[in-house]
Amino acid sequence: MNGRYAELAARFGTPLYVYDLDEAEAARRELAEALPDGVEIFYALKANPHPELVRALRCRPEISSTGELAAALAAGAAGADCLYTGPGKTAGELREAIARGVRAFSAESATDVEHIGAAARERNVVADVLLRINAASASATTGIRMTGTPTQFGFDCEALPAVMPRLRRARGVRLAGLHFFPLSNATDEAALTGEFQATIELAARLAGELELPLRLVDIGGGFAAPYAVPGRRASYPKLRSDLESALDLHLHGWRDGEPQIACESGRYLISGAGTLVASVSNVKVSRGRKFVILDAGINALGGLSGLGRLLPVEVGPDSGEPVERASLVGPLCTPGDILGRQIEVPALGPGDLVTVPNVGAYGVTASLLAFLGRPAPVEVIVRGEEVVSVSRLEYARRHQVSSSG
Numbered sequence: 001m002n003g004r005y006a007e008l009a010a011r012f013g014t015p016l017y018v019y020d021l022d023e024a025e026a027a028r029r030e031l032a033e034a035l036p037d038g039v040e041i042f043y044a045l046k047a048n049p050h051p052e053l054v055r056a057l058r059c060r061p062e063i064s065s066t067g068e069l070a071a072a073l074a075a076g077a078a079g080a081d082c083l084y085t086g087p088g089k090t091a092g093e094l095r096e097a098i099a100r101g102v103r104a105f106s107a108e109s110a111t112d113v114e115h116i117g118a119a120a121r122e123r124n125v126v127a128d129v130l131l132r133i134n135a136a137s138a139s140a141t142t143g144i145r146m147t148g149t150p151t152q153f154g155f156d157c158e159a160l161p162a163v164m165p166r167l168r169r170a171r172g173v174r175l176a177g178l179h180f181f182p183l184s185n186a187t188d189e190a191a192l193t194g195e196f197q198a199t200i201e202l203a204a205r206l207a208g209e210l211e212l213p214l215r216l217v218d219i220g221g222g223f224a225a226p227y228a229v230p231g232r233r234a235s236y237p238k239l240r241s242d243l244e245s246a247l248d249l250h251l252h253g254w255r256d257g258e259p260q261i262a263c264e265s266g267r268y269l270i271s272g273a274g275t276l277v278a279s280v281s282n283v284k285v286s287r288g289r290k291f292v293i294l295d296a297g298i299n300a301l302g303g304l305s306g307l308g309r310l311l312p313v314e315v316g317p318d319s320g321e322p323v324e325r326a327s328l329v330g331p332l333c334t335p336g337d338i339l340g341r342q343i344e345v346p347a348l349g350p351g352d353l354v355t356v357p358n359v360g361a362y363g364v365t366a367s368l369l370a371f372l373g374r375p376a377p378v379e380v381i382v383r384g385e386e387v388v389s390v391s392r393l394e395y396a397r398r399h400q401v402s403s404s405g
């Protein structure tokens with residue numbers, strides 16, 4: 001193991017997330033290089049809202065809650081930089097977003113457009129609205145699909161003509177463009193490119209048919225990165241020129257920012273920057289099966305359990321090559337607290353460290369933090385040898401109504 005992790009674990013305790021700002025910035029550069037010049041990159045804070053990471057990425061924030069809005073503002077972004085998205089925006093959060101300067105929203109239904117407009121009118125402002133589109137057909141076959149089927153996301157594009165009069169009547173909003181997010185985690189470049197081409201063509205067709213002004217077209221993302229397994233984020237050597245061709249063909253003014261083209265990404269930008277360091281608390285054998293019990297389980301890395309993932313891990317300095325099979329489990333009192341079931345591991349004993357790579361995205365905040373009441377992992381931000389920040393999420397009960405005695 002990298003001696004650096006052992007040193008940080010000794011200083012700050014485990015479980016510990018270590019995030020490397022240089023790595024986050026490298027991912028940002030690589031994504032910018034894979035895209036045509038002038039394409040704006042939104043960072044989806046859902047992947048990791050840590051303000052130091054948001055600050056380092058220097059992307060416009062794509063947010064879906066007032067908590068993410070607070071994180072974006074703490075990172076130095078202005079409300080006006082943010083794009084507010086999500087299928088369940090409440091009146092209260094819209095009011096708060098508008099009050100804090102957010103002026104760009106992705107709308108998922110006619111009611112959503114009207115709610116955004118109502119919140120804007122309370123403050124005598126006008127909010128820009130991108131219509132999120134659920135395309136009728138899906139081109140790509142890989143990744144997590146979010147459109148092409150019935151979903152809570154976006155306007156079914158075939159139903160748009162009928163709903164346009166209602167959208168045009170909405171006050172407090174200006175229809176400013178379109179938002180697409182058809183898939184996630186596409187490792188195959190051809191599939192990703194095909195999806196973008198279909199998206200760009202559809203954006204142009206909808207704008208023409210519906211006479212919709214296009215100031216901003218957010219064509220989505222889907223840029224892939226490994227999750228809790230070793231490896232590197234995907235590379236897309238041909239994407240840039242293929243996108244340029246598609247944009248030149250369909251959205252003529254894009255090189256002059258008319259429309260402005262945007263992409264969005266979470267995992268690609270931040271996955272590789274994060275490593276989880278956990279300690280072995282105990283090792284036991286039950287009916288011939290070995291269990292390595294860590295101080296981090298689905299309360300520290302919970303996104304995995306939902307996906308049923310098993311973890312390859314990298315382990316401590318004295319442990320060496322994999323020598324046996326064991327289940328890596330967490331400390332929670334549920335048989336579901338498993339990070340890896342009967343996987344190859346080195347000889348591990350109490351006090352050894354285990355690291356899980358590529359967990360900068362969907363780590364801490366995708367976990368079952370409060371389940372069984374353990375403290376959240378410490379999060380350490382480093383740049384080279386320097387420790388930039390050390391923090392830990394706190395959750396605490398705040399009484400809304402005091403009981404009288």
Ligand SMILES: *Cc1c(COP(=O)(O)O)cnc(C)c1O
Pocket residue numbers: 044046047062085181184185221222223264265266267268361
């Ligand atoms: C989740 C999400 C993202 C980020 O997805 P990644 O796969 O992490 O890049 C971006 N945009 C929207 C609308 C999302 O829901």
